[in-house]
Amino acid sequence: MRAHSRIAARRTARGWLGCLAILAVASSCTDQRGDGPTGPSIPTRGRFTQSPPPAQALSWVAPLGTTVPNPATFDPAVSPRIEICVWVSNACSGALVATFNSIPTPGSGPIVTNTTLGRYEATWNLLNATFTTRKTYRIRVFKQTTETGAISVDVVRGRWALTRSDGTQAPLVSASELPIRFHIALLTCANLSSCSAQVVPPVIPTGTSVTVKTNDASHWVTFTGDANGHWNTQGIPAVVTVEDVTSQLGGTVTGCGQGITKMVIQGHCIKITTEPAVTLAAPAVVCMTLATFETDWQLVKYDPGEPPRVKFLGDPPLNTCPQAGLPPDPGRDGLRSPIKRIASRIGRAMRDFVMPKTAYAFDAGVGGLMLAGDDFSYFAPGLPAALEVVSGNNLTGIAGAALSTPQVVRIQNTHHHEPIGGAIVTCSVTSGGGSLPVSDFPGRATENPTGTYTCPSWTLGAATGANTLKVTANIVDAFITGGSVTFTETAGAGCELECPSPILEYKSSEQYTASDLLWDRYTFTVTNRSSLPASLFEPRPGATECASRTRVDFYDAATNQYIYGFCGLSSLNDLDNLWFSVPRWTQPAAGVYLKFIDQTTNEVLYTSTTVQLYGPLFTNFPRNVQLNWAPVDGAASYTVQVDYCTSWSLPDWRTCSSWHSLQTASVQAPTTSFAHTFIGDQPGRWHITALGVSGAPLVTTNYKYFNYRTPPP
Numbered sequence: 001m002r003a004h005s006r007i008a009a010r011r012t013a014r015g016w017l018g019c020l021a022i023l024a025v026a027s028s029c030t031d032q033r034g035d036g037p038t039g040p041s042i043p044t045r046g047r048f049t050q051s052p053p054p055a056q057a058l059s060w061v062a063p064l065g066t067t068v069p070n071p072a073t074f075d076p077a078v079s080p081r082i083e084i085c086v087w088v089s090n091a092c093s094g095a096l097v098a099t100f101n102s103i104p105t106p107g108s109g110p111i112v113t114n115t116t117l118g119r120y121e122a123t124w125n126l127l128n129a130t131f132t133t134r135k136t137y138r139i140r141v142f143k144q145t146t147e148t149g150a151i152s153v154d155v156v157r158g159r160w161a162l163t164r165s166d167g168t169q170a171p172l173v174s175a176s177e178l179p180i181r182f183h184i185a186l187l188t189c190a191n192l193s194s195c196s197a198q199v200v201p202p203v204i205p206t207g208t209s210v211t212v213k214t215n216d217a218s219h220w221v222t223f224t225g226d227a228n229g230h231w232n233t234q235g236i237p238a239v240v241t242v243e244d245v246t247s248q249l250g251g252t253v254t255g256c257g258q259g260i261t262k263m264v265i266q267g268h269c270i271k272i273t274t275e276p277a278v279t280l281a282a283p284a285v286v287c288m289t290l291a292t293f294e295t296d297w298q299l300v301k302y303d304p305g306e307p308p309r310v311k312f313l314g315d316p317p318l319n320t321c322p323q324a325g326l327p328p329d330p331g332r333d334g335l336r337s338p339i340k341r342i343a344s345r346i347g348r349a350m351r352d353f354v355m356p357k358t359a360y361a362f363d364a365g366v367g368g369l370m371l372a373g374d375d376f377s378y379f380a381p382g383l384p385a386a387l388e389v390v391s392g393n394n395l396t397g398i399a400g401a402a403l404s405t406p407q408v409v410r411i412q413n414t415h416h417h418e419p420i421g422g423a424i425v426t427c428s429v430t431s432g433g434g435s436l437p438v439s440d441f442p443g444r445a446t447e448n449p450t451g452t453y454t455c456p457s458w459t460l461g462a463a464t465g466a467n468t469l470k471v472t473a474n475i476v477d478a479f480i481t482g483g484s485v486t487f488t489e490t491a492g493a494g495c496e497l498e499c500p501s502p503i504l505e506y507k508s509s510e511q512y513t514a515s516d517l518l519w520d521r522y523t524f525t526v527t528n529r530s531s532l533p534a535s536l537f538e539p540r541p542g543a544t545e546c547a548s549r550t551r552v553d554f555y556d557a558a559t560n561q562y563i564y565g566f567c568g569l570s571s572l573n574d575l576d577n578l579w580f581s582v583p584r585w586t587q588p589a590a591g592v593y594l595k596f597i598d599q600t601t602n603e604v605l606y607t608s609t610t611v612q613l614y615g616p617l618f619t620n621f622p623r624n625v626q627l628n629w630a631p632v633d634g635a636a637s638y639t640v641q642v643d644y645c646t647s648w649s650l651p652d653w654r655t656c657s658s659w660h661s662l663q664t665a666s667v668q669a670p671t672t673s674f675a676h677t678f679i680g681d682q683p684g685r686w687h688i689t690a691l692g693v694s695g696a697p698l699v700t701t702n703y704k705y706f707n708y709r710t711p712p713p
Contacts, residue, residue, distance in 0.1 A: 057197035057239040058149030061181035072239035072275040074118035075186035087138035124178040185239040194244035203229040218289040232278035269380035287321035303377030312384040384414045386482025394601040399491035400462040407455040419451020424474040427455035432467025460491040492533030502608040509616035518584035526575035557591030615705040623678040632690035645683040
């Protein structure tokens with residue numbers, strides 16, 4: 001078996017923007033661009049709308065921004081520069097009004113690095129001749145040639161105030177200057193072409209969202225707030241960083257997995273972090289762009305904690321991550337997968353809504369739902385899989401002998417609930433001292449049919465007691481739910497090599513009365529009972545009724561319907577006296593067999609041989625037998641006819657070739673019974689003829705058959 005070759009052989013589709021999601025927001029996976037600033041502006045313009053994606057997480061400090069301190073680590077090594085210009089129609093107009101540099105430059109003001117307060121500081125002289133009121137100014141911060149952040153302001157000279165984003169005005173400390181204060185967070189990512197960081201404020205107003213997107217616009221996360229607007233449980237601002245870490249990790253499945261998980265299925269992975277670390281208070285949407293995908297994948301979140309954590313996320317809400325570049329709709333029958341067909345149709349309907357070119361909603365077979373309480377780490381496409389037991393658990397075998405029933409497991413996709421083939425499944429004895437056959441691939445399970453794996457023959461340990469076998473797979477993390485399964489069997493004494501099927505034998509019948517009803521009891525024995533494990537009928541821990549570990553039930557061989565059973569047997573000797581009853585002279589099931597059923601797991605441990613029944617076999621002597629029948633309307637009397645056989649065949653002794661009349665008797669109504677003493681150990685039969693008042697026959701019943709075999713004197 002080659003896991004990757006068979007798994008990779010499944011059909012792929014192209015151009016998927018995979019989603020790990022946290023909430024349905026129609027525009028949550030698109031940039032929220034605006035001509036406005038990343039800080040306060042004049043009242044008629046949008047407030048604090050970012051120009052995404054910023055090269056580095058910048059937050060404005062009062063008076064330009066919030067008075068809440070940024071908790072992220074301050075980066076004192078940025079060496080930023082500031083440019084101020086007149087802002088008209090979303091662009092600078094005319095020459096720069098003022099510039100500032102971290103390194104002193106002629107004609108530019110200084111930028112001070114305040115490591116104590118964790119911010120950069122500059123002061124704009126409002127008495128400069130180039131400054132006039134009634135204009136909007138754009139304050140832009142650069143790291144080298146890349147704009148890190150920007151904000152638009154309107155300084156009102158008459159009151160020497162700064163117009164805030166909500167339209168109110170904040171007094172300036174000095175009528176002659178505007179303090180420019182901002183914080184830049186330290187970036188920890190290596191792939192600067194992809195990495196993007198952004199400060200997400202503590203409160204996100206209802207109906208809005210904040211998106212942090214990689215610089216190449218391929219991957220992003222969108223946040224929304226809870227009922228109070230909080231997106232994290234700490235209620236603080238945080239720097240959110242999104243980075244494509246594929247190249248750093250080698251661009252392979254193994255590299256992306258980092259030894260944390262075996263369930264990553266593609267060498268494409270991203271990392272999302274927050275500083276400080278926070279826990280989500282509301283869902284958030286994470287989107288990944290993938291070149292190829294399988295509809296049975298989901299995105300998996302994993303981190304290298306102790307112990308490591310791996311979580312497959314539920315499907316995201318529809319349309320939260322758009323999907324671009326898929327082939328044209330193949331029509332009703334063009335795609336074999338119903339999920340792909342549905343996704344394609346939904347996608348066509350959404351194309352104009354999402355983007356002007358051909359676009360599709362995310363495929364319903366892939367995606368993920370992060371919920372409140374989650375945090376962030378690595379994300380990659382994965383194959384959601386789990387092991388489950390098919391058969392062969394909770395058996396009883398003989399100590400030192402191989403089990404006759406194999407241990408079988410299935411690997412199932414937990415998303416689409418389909419079997420997964422091509423995995424390497426390994427079976428390992430974990431307790432009891434048992435063993436598996438020696439081979440080049442010890443414990444390797446065989447696959448047949450697809451996704452179903454059978455362990456090698458398991459020999460139980462030499463001592464009686466519990467034996468366990470653990471089964472794992474190369475595509476499933478053993479530490480997750482469903483990552484492994486354990487078979488537990490009991491080794492008992494009593495069989496030489498292998499516990500045989502119980503051999504059921506019919507012993508005899510007897511007539512009896514219970515609760516004023518007439519019955520025929522059929523009694524049986526298990527002839528090889530001493531070869532079965534004595535542990536079958538050990539007490540069941542904690543049980544006060546049906547206390548035996550094993551239940552023994554009769555079944556009809558023709559219909560497999562339950563007839564009667566015993567749940568409280570205490571030893572193998574009890575198998576010598578098993579029985580069930582039928583109403584007097586009622587023909588029982590033509591064939592019966594036993595099931596030995598574990599009362600804890602309800603697993604069938606043994607099924608006996610089948611016994612054919614032709615009628616009651618009596619063993620009493622003298623051979624007194626009671627003949628009973630139902631009354632016939634209008635009958636004045638009954639004629640009873642009893643015959644005996646002198647030549648018959650086996651096993652069905654009813655096939656007699658020589659019947660002889662033994663007794664004819666008359667019984668007056670309303671009596672419907674007759675006591676008869678039979679002639680010998682041989683088959684017999686009887687029936688009645690109902691006679692009316694005139695002596696004319698009304699009805700003659702079918703024959704009832706019986707046999708006698710009395711013990712020697």
